[in-house]
Amino acid sequence: MTRASDGVTRALDGLLSRCAGLVPPERRGWAVAVRTEAGEVPAGAARLRWVAGGLWLVAREAQMVRRIGYGLAVVAVAVTAWLVARDVWSAALAGRDAGWDKARLVLLLVLLAGLPWVGRRRGVFGPVGASIAARAVRAGGCAAVLILVLDLARFEHFPGAGGGSLWPGSGWAREAAILALIATCTAAVLIVRARWPQVNPVLLAWCAVVPGLALFITVAPVQVLITVYVAGIFAVTTRRSPVTPATLAICASIGTAGGLLVVALWNPTRSARAAGLPPRTDVPFLFLVLVVAAAAGTAAAGAVAVRRTRGTAGDPLALSKTRIWQCLAAGPLTAAAAALMLPLLRANAAVHFAAACPAARHGQCTSASAIWLLFLVAGPVVGFAIGSFAAAATAHQPPDRPLTPPHEPPPVDAKPGDAKPGDAKSGGVYVRNT
Amino acid sequence: MARGSGFSAQALLVLAALSGAPSDWRHGYDLARETGLKSGTLYPILIRLADRGLMEARWEEGRPAGRPPRHLYRLSSDGLARAQAALAAAPVAAPPAAAPRRGASPRRRGLAGEAL
Numbered sequence: 001m002t003r004a005s006d007g008v009t010r011a012l013d014g015l016l017s018r019c020a021g022l023v024p025p026e027r028r029g030w031a032v033a034v035r036t037e038a039g040e041v042p043a044g045a046a047r048l049r050w051v052a053g054g055l056w057l058v059a060r061e062a063q064m065v066r067r068i069g070y071g072l073a074v075v076a077v078a079v080t081a082w083l084v085a086r087d088v089w090s091a092a093l094a095g096r097d098a099g100w101d102k103a104r105l106v107l108l109l110v111l112l113a114g115l116p117w118v119g120r121r122r123g124v125f126g127p128v129g130a131s132i133a134a135r136a137v138r139a140g141g142c143a144a145v146l147i148l149v150l151d152l153a154r155f156e157h158f159p160g161a162g163g164g165s166l167w168p169g170s171g172w173a174r175e176a177a178i179l180a181l182i183a184t185c186t187a188a189v190l191i192v193r194a195r196w197p198q199v200n201p202v203l204l205a206w207c208a209v210v211p212g213l214a215l216f217i218t219v220a221p222v223q224v225l226i227t228v229y230v231a232g233i234f235a236v237t238t239r240r241s242p243v244t245p246a247t248l249a250i251c252a253s254i255g256t257a258g259g260l261l262v263v264a265l266w267n268p269t270r271s272a273r274a275a276g277l278p279p280r281t282d283v284p285f286l287f288l289v290l291v292v293a294a295a296a297g298t299a300a301a302g303a304v305a306v307r308r309t310r311g312t313a314g315d316p317l318a319l320s321k322t323r324i325w326q327c328l329a330a331g332p333l334t335a336a337a338a339a340l341m342l343p344l345l346r347a348n349a350a351v352h353f354a355a356a357c358p359a360a361r362h363g364q365c366t367s368a369s370a371i372w373l374l375f376l377v378a379g380p381v382v383g384f385a386i387g388s389f390a391a392a393a394t395a396h397q398p399p400d401r402p403l404t405p406p407h408e409p410p411p412v413d414a415k416p417g418d419a420k421p422g423d424a425k426s427g428g429v430y431v432r433n434t
Numbered sequence: 435m436a437r438g439s440g441f442s443a444q445a446l447l448v449l450a451a452l453s454g455a456p457s458d459w460r461h462g463y464d465l466a467r468e469t470g471l472k473s474g475t476l477y478p479i480l481i482r483l484a485d486r487g488l489m490e491a492r493w494e495e496g497r498p499a500g501r502p503p504r505h506l507y508r509l510s511s512d513g514l515a516r517a518q519a520a521l522a523a524a525p526v527a528a529p530p531a532a533a534p535r536r537g538a539s540p541r542r543r544g545l546a547g548e549a550l
Contacts, residue, residue, distance in 0.1 A: 029493075
């Protein structure tokens with residue numbers, strides 16, 4: 001037993017020696033320190049634990065978990081892109097717009113290829129927050145979106161079931177007109193900027209982004225929807241996000257539970273309008289379930305936000321702002337989590353139904369993807385409305401406990417990125433105060 | 435958790451060990467034995483303390499016989515002041531003299547857990 005333990009210890013020690021090179025040079029001495037101390041530790045299980053702790057230290061300091069996570073993200077995006085491309089190109093797409101549907105899928109793949117890069121950059125979308133909730137929501141949300149992309153690619157084979165353009169007509173003339181309109185809008189912004197440089201750039205950006213997005217939605221609705229979902233997931237889980245880990249955890253949990261309920265109640269064949277199938281539709285009822293889930297998530301997140309006084313530095317205005325952010329984010333987040341469950345868990349049934357539906361070729365079946373899009377678009381919009389009401393109701397409620405005074409300032413020699421009292425990311429030195 | 439002091443329970447154990455004889459240079463296994471912390475917990479704490487200037491670290495000088503030079507640690511003057519203030523606000527129960535039993539974390543043993 002001891003001999004086996006010594007063998008494992010030697011192997012781990014060798015691994016530690018090799019892995020120490022992964023640690024940044026200024027930290028490498030610490031890994032060496034653990035190795036040199038290992039000789040002091042009694043041989044056997046105690047030394048084995050010591051060396052294993054050294055490996056954990058190396059993994060931590062080399063940010064290996066993060067590197068592995070980003071590596072997995074790149075692999076997941078690449079695999080999704082390959083599967084979508086294979087699915088779309090191996091079998092002929094139906095309809096006259098097949099070429100443009102392919103072009104839209106290529107556009108989507110280009111957008112997805114930027115995901116890991118965007119997630120690592122410091123800014124509105126990255127890096128990810130330190131909390132487990134933020135990491136789980138980001139990883140789970142992105143995985144769900146990638147699966148959604150795969151499902152939508154499978155639906156491209158059924159006319160009217162994919163996410164084509166909302167513009168009437170078809171062909172090159174229509175696409176050229178759309179592109180010309182987009183080019184005109186872009187040129188208008190550039191001309192205004194050049195002609196009147198005193199115009200507020202932020203206002204100009206908003207004036208360009210809102211109609212541009214609206215126009216783009218009509219050209220490639222699915223691509224815009226998925227981009228907005230990904231942007232939303234990244235924005236709420238970033239380190240600078242005002243949405244707290246508690247809100248993220250509550251909304252993800254309640255949204256997932258609500259989505260599972262919708263999945264359990266949904267029967268894809270009953271939602272169809274095809275001849276020979278029951279005419280009743282259960283979509284409004286299912287949407288009501290989603291709305292109730294969004295309301296429950298908002299209420300729970302709002303209740304937690306009302307109890308929360310931490311991080312407000314004793315400022316009632318900051319407290320109101322925190323509550324407003326939690327409520328505004330909670331509704332859309334819960335609804336989006338619930339809506340994503342439907343395509344994730346009932347894709348196969350919906351695809352089989354679409355393939356088997358005798359009227360599908362004539363566009364007479366209610367497309368499952370159309371129902372999904374209804375949930376994915378209308379759900380967060382209704383959730384936002386619920387969140388707005390909740391924000392108005394909770395913003396000025398008195399706190400349950402007295403406001404905490406401001407925290408002690410961080411040490412003067414602390415670097416900008418360093419953890420300080422009150423931070424969750426502190427390597428075990430500091431803990432979050434309440 | 436050591437609420438209010440700004441340090442975790444494990445960090446307080448390390449600070450208590452280092453502030454016991456502030457002028458002495460201590461090495462990692464010595465601190466691990468005194469605090470009962472495992473290397474994977476102890477060294478990240480030492481790294482953060484050193485990063486914040488609360489602790490000084492240096493390599494042992496010379497070439498000791500039969501073993502490699504050790505990495506040595508002691509509190510800086512700022513660290514000693516912070517440690518004393520934190521320990522006064524949240525006193526740590528006496529740490530174990532020997533390495534802890536398997537699975538017996540400081541929190542489970544009741545060290546500085548709820549009291550802090």
